[in-house]
Amino acid sequence: MFSGAQISIYPMSDDFVGVILGALSALDPYRDRLRLETDDISTLMVGPPELLFPAMRDLFVAASRGGVHCVLSAAVSRGCPGEPDDPACAPRDGLGGDDRPLAERIETARQAVMRADHAGCPVAAQFSLYPLGAGHHMDEIYGCIDFVKASGVFERSKNFCTKLRGDAGPVFAAIEEAFLRFGAADGHVALDLTVSANSPTAV
């Protein structure tokens, strides 16, 4: 198993470097379990799937706290057959892929979002789930959409993606559930994510 993400934060500000540097300490609680590598386009985050989304959430909330319009963009992946198996990515018991029938996974995912703590940061988000290699990828995508519609943070379906709106806590929890519980449990699954805060054009 290999899991991780390429993530970027875009603060729409002349002081974008300051905003990013000022938010980095939000990653400190995760540094002993996540490997981070940065270049001029993105930061690679490698680690167990249950840490990726909380780490992204805390970094994004910290960057957005000052009121600057910020966007987080991420390409998240698990189970890619082209990546080496990495013990650092092993999920804790019960937090790996879920191979139960779709209806049970939808209910477990929905309950997880209901339990999520609020972060005090309203966001809009959209994501696309790509279950690769299996024969029934559209069934998994439709099951994931059914879950998101019942998650409490659904805004609307768009072409190529699903849009969410709500507090950063349940929104990131919903995206984590989409990533972990849909697509084959041990399969190759990718997720494309955009999260936005403080947009002047938000409805």
Next chain:
Amino acid sequence: MFSGAQISIYPMSDDFVGVILGALSALDPYRDRLRLETDDISTLMVGPPELLFPAMRDLFVAASRGGVHCVLSAAVSRGCPGEPDDPACAPRDGLGGDDRPLAERIETARQAVMRADHAGCPVAAQFSLYPLGAGHHMDEIYGCIDFVKASGVFERSKNFCTKLRGDAGPVFAAIEEAFLRFGAADGHVALDLTVSANSPTAV
């Protein structure tokens, strides 16, 4: 066939709204053949695959021309079985999916990049190709990587994506070739794209 993209431009500037509005006229030559719909996160672009990448390129080059650090992020898709067939997306003859053997597709793609006009705008980019639903998705991904390595704009392989660097002309041409020529000709293919210009940390 349905093809299109959800795209966003992020100017790292207090005047991000002005930078975006100032670039929009770059889309004028495409407006009669592309359907555009904007909300607070992204702009949907629906149209034939051979117009999507030139339109994204011209918009991004226009936004970057003033020297502001700008990023374009896009989720591009063709052949999604959940989208309606749309005659407006029909590719011109010879510009649809390509079902020849991998080696021939790699060579055709390479030659297309060599012929691309330069735009006078140096960029870095990274993308992930997701051929969905078929049985041999990694063969298509590896074939696409072989093409990109020979394209003249390859920078390096990264986890989950491939990084390019060069003038916006050949870089966008290489991404278009990756999207059109790899994955099943009539299959469901998604591509996740990030393009960056004027980064203060570019190497």
